[in-house]
Amino acid sequence: MNKEKALWIYQKMNEIRHFEEEVRRIFAKGEIPGFVHLYAGEEAVATGVMALLDDGDYITSTHRGHGHAIAKGCDIKRMMAEIMGKKDGLGGGKGGSMHVADVEKGMLGANGIVGGGFGLASGAALTIKTLKQEHVAVCFFGDGAANEGVFHEGLNLASILDLPVVFVCENNQFGEGTPHSYASASETISERAVVYDMPGVRVDGMKVTEVYDATREAIERAKKGEGPTLIECDTYRHYGHFEGDEEKYKSDDDMNRDRDPIPEFREKAIEKGWLTKKQADEIEEQAVKTIKTAVEFAGSSPLPDLESLHEDVFA
């Protein structure tokens, strides 16, 4: 970690948080079709991982993909337009919140299918390996996806082929409305790594530095041809599974409610001398402006042309 990385991380954390707060606000106004799954609370994971990636590295994402997309460098204005179903959206308004993607940025898509990313990321890693590129693929997935059968298939295959992929579990304690403690026979997800003959690491997903350090080791290992790593990030979503979820499954005295990665990192970065208070304040103010601009851009973007309904089914 250094000043440059810390500056970038703090900027992206704030952009993600404000982005999600704005999505929540305009969703409540009825300006977003369908449903949205907010990433607020989990910012340390996306930024801690993505601080180590560039455009040539690939990621696969989840239902809760806005944070990953922002941290991977997707255009924030066009993301907001996509989520609102507008012509200038990253997918021309045809994908929406659950399918935000930009392949040129290495972002292979949020995914509407729980567990959809295990193979896709392994496939990107297979491309990297076959074409001898100096890159990695990262598969973000939730604690819920860890109980899908393809978790086993994906990790097993990636391990036997020594693919340069990092599996990052965002354990936010709930798969939809069902607690991880109920749904998983193993106490942690990371302990399952041992059966796939790969390192399994569990970190505090509210601490960017822990995510960053674990990811750095995993990437080094992957690039050396030593295969995948499973990293479990203990985190928490501030809001429900989707907007409108009553969150009945969360208890009032859950200590997780007080965990917030953004003030945590601000304090640490200032203490370590990576950021000054002034810089941190400026980043916070700028993030609000960036997101405001994105909302204005998306709001004024037209609806997609009707002809586009029939376009891009085939190349």
Place this chain on the structure above:
Amino acid sequence: MTMRKISYMNAITEAMDMAMDKDDKVILIGTDVAGGADVDHLVQDDGVHEDAFGGVFGLSKGLVGKYGRERVIDTPIAEHGYFSTAVGAAATGLRPISELMFNDFVGFVLDPILNQGAKMRYMFGGKAKIPLTVRTVHGAGVGAAAQHSQTLYGMFGAIPGVKVVVPSNPYDAKGLMLAAVEEDNLVVFSEDKAIYGIKGEVPEEYYTVEIGKARVAREGHDLSIVAIGKMVQVAEEVAEQLEKENVSVEVIDLRTVAPWDQETVIESVKKTGRLVVMDEANPHNNTATDIASVVADKAFDYLDGPIKTVCAPNTPVPFARNLEQAYIPDASKVLDVADELIFDLKK
């Protein structure tokens, strides 16, 4: 072109070999596509790998020796895992040929095909290409029973974003395979295992058969029979029988099930006014019913009688030899349904 007679299965092997030779980005991935991975005695002194299977039907035999285990990748029996891996590889620059050993195993690979590979380009606003060829095997007739014999290409063909080809002969098998690998889209290449051994004239050279274009296998003016895969042979048999009775049959080999060639089929119906569609799939919600529906809509005024479909019965594929033979559409079933259309033409 230098022609020689080779089998349907050898034509497919030759096509995969040529595709891999032409482009390093073409890989083969699946269960036992080579077989014997990590088995020391299958690695020769010069480092060349020998396969244990070369595909369960032997269609990829020899390819691992030529292209190595980096490009001929044996997977665990984990179709969901390796198919989604193939989709991810296709989206990022490789051109995989991924093998689904029997199309009946579709339950394990439906998500990567239905939700990932078929939809990425559309959802991402045209910014993804999925050059993935799915090789699979359909069809009854070899005693493989209910879970290894069904005909499901129509199910894949119902998915927007998926193209489906079904070769009926060795020439098309090679040309359609090479076309499928060249495509920047997900193409299901569905082989009929019951005709793996049939032989036909195939050029030694590289060539492609256009995807989406049907072939008029035999010209005629009284009755059109549209057929898919091994049903084309049956249709030709029917045509020969009816010729003796003064009825001229046009046989159309559909070649591509999705998107199927409406123009060629409708042109034929305009000429003959009578249509029978043959499809070894079960009788409802299949390619034959789709063709019947489109022709009824677009060429109704040209029809001199009802459109007939000849399909398998609405049952799983039975095992016993006599039951399996009764299950597969044959010439007598076509002649039965065609009779209502052509009785007045017969001599």
